Amino acid sequence: MLYDVLIIGTGPAGITAGIYAKRANLKVAMFEKDTPGGQLSKYNEIENYTGAKKVAGYELATMMIDHAYDLDIEVIYDEVTKVEVDGNIKKLTTPNGIYESKVVIVATGNVPRRLGVENEDALAMNxxxxxAICDGPLYxxxxxxxIGGGNSAVEEASYLSTLASHVTVVQNLADLTADPKAQDILRKQKNVDFRYSTVVKKFLMDDKGLTGVILINDKKEEETIMCDGVFEYVGLIPVTDMVKDLGxxxxxxxIEANEKMETKVPGIYAAGDVIVKQIRQVVTAAADGAIAAQNCLRYLETWE
Ligand SMILES: Cc1cc2nc3c(=O)[nH]c(=O)nc-3n(C[C@H](O)[C@H](O)[C@H](O)COP(=O)(O)OP(=O)(O)OC[C@H]3O[C@@H](n4cnc5c(N)ncnc54)[C@H](O)[C@@H]3O)c2cc1C
Structure with a gap:
């Protein structure tokens, strides 16, 4: 079966592209390897998506994926491992099959960056x-x-302070870099303290899991903090392995995309956090998805 559009990812970018493509009567399907709704489903609250004053991430994610299901958009729960171009046809490989399409929209987002320090891999998810929204209640x-001082770290630290007995925020820079409003909310919490110009040297563990963390500051002073859980927010890595051979x-x-969300390969578009852009947010990801789908329509008018 030849699809008009195959979309990789069901975050805000992928779902919005799917909605626009389906409403234009294109034969469209979306791939999802994890949770539908993308990163959104994994964080606490969102207060800056137009029209939704304050909404839980999973709630907005559910509204988005429900919208797609209401339109009967096909969702294939599988991981795309490779995208190839064969003339005018794009071939997408998953562990369970090969799919063909006239157009592909890559909307695969980001995954969290790790610190790369001792015992981190052994303690991942342990x-x-x-x-924080998934695992916070455990603590x-x-x-x-x-770990971290940007928006994600500060917002999630505020949420964790409502659950945990104590939160220490460790920032490698001399101050937090999150929005002032988010910083204000966090600084008002009585059970939160901060370490600046400080990084993690090593995670401590016993046979049951994490027991603490050794920190080191810019004066080379070490400090050991005994704790039950660590939450890392130190940046993101784009998910583009499946298109690495396309250059x-x-x-x-x-991914480098122009204002039409076109990549340099005709018929391959990209949208959302995975592209080179200034602001990675839900609202911009959704906008990219709409732009990508509209330009796919133009491309398909001349496809042969
Ligand atoms: C902690 C945190 C807090 C945030 N807070 C806010 C906020 O308050 N407001 C705001 O506007 N933005 C916020 N953001 C940013 C926002 O979540 C992103 O900008 C947005 O989700 C990007 O959407 P996307 O569709 O590009 O990608 P994503 O949401 O990352 O979705 C990509 C999807 O693609 C899937 N996928 C990836 N690779 C494959 C593959 N090979 N095959 C199949 N599926 C694949 C993934 O599983 C995922 O579901 C926050 C982000 C984080 C991490």
Whole structure:
């Protein structure tokens, strides 16, 4: 079967592209390897998506995917491992099959960057987490450490402070870099303290899991903090392995797309957090998805 459009990813970018494509009567399907709704489903609250004053991430994600299901958009729960171009046809490989399409929209987003320090891999999901909304409740009335000082770290630290007995925020720079409003909310919490110009040297563990963290500051002073959980928010890595042979990504892995969301390969579009752009947010990801789908329509008018 030849699809008009195959979309990789069901975050805000992919779902919006799917909605626009379906409403234009295109034969469209979306691939999802994990949770439908993308990153959105994994964080606490969103307060800056137009029209939704304050909404839980999973709630907005559910509204988006429900919208897609209402339109009967096909969702294929599988991981796309490779995208190839064969003349005018694009071939998408998953562990369960090969799919063909006239157009592909890559909307695969990002995954969290890891620190790369001792014992981190051994403790992943066993004391170290990248998702406060998923794992925060495990640390009710316990001590946690949050690594990072940007918006994600500060917002998730505020949420964790409502559950944990104590939160230490560790920032490698001399101050937080999150929005002032988010910083204000966090600084008002009585059970939160901060370490600046400080990084993680090593995670401590016993046979049950994480027991603490050794920090080191810019004066080379070490400090050990005993804790039950660590949440890392130190940046993101674009998910573009499946298109690496197409040469459409820059040296950091982000896909280069123009204002029409076209990549340099005709018929391959990209949208959302995975592209080179200034602001990675739900609202901009959704906008990219709409633009990509509209330009796919134009491309398909001349496809042969
Ligand atoms: C902690 C945190 C807090 C945030 N807070 C806010 C906020 O308050 N407001 C805001 O506007 N934005 C916020 N953001 C940013 C926002 O979540 C992103 O900008 C947005 O989700 C990007 O949407 P996307 O569709 O590009 O990608 P994503 O949401 O990342 O979705 C990509 C999807 O593609 C899937 N996928 C990836 N690779 C494959 C593959 N090979 N095969 C099949 N499926 C694949 C993934 O599983 C995922 O579901 C936050 C992000 C984080 C991490």
């Amino acid at each position: 004391g170290i987490s990248w998702c 009710k009335d316990r001590k946690v450490v949050v 459409i990504a820059n040296k950091y892995g982000y």
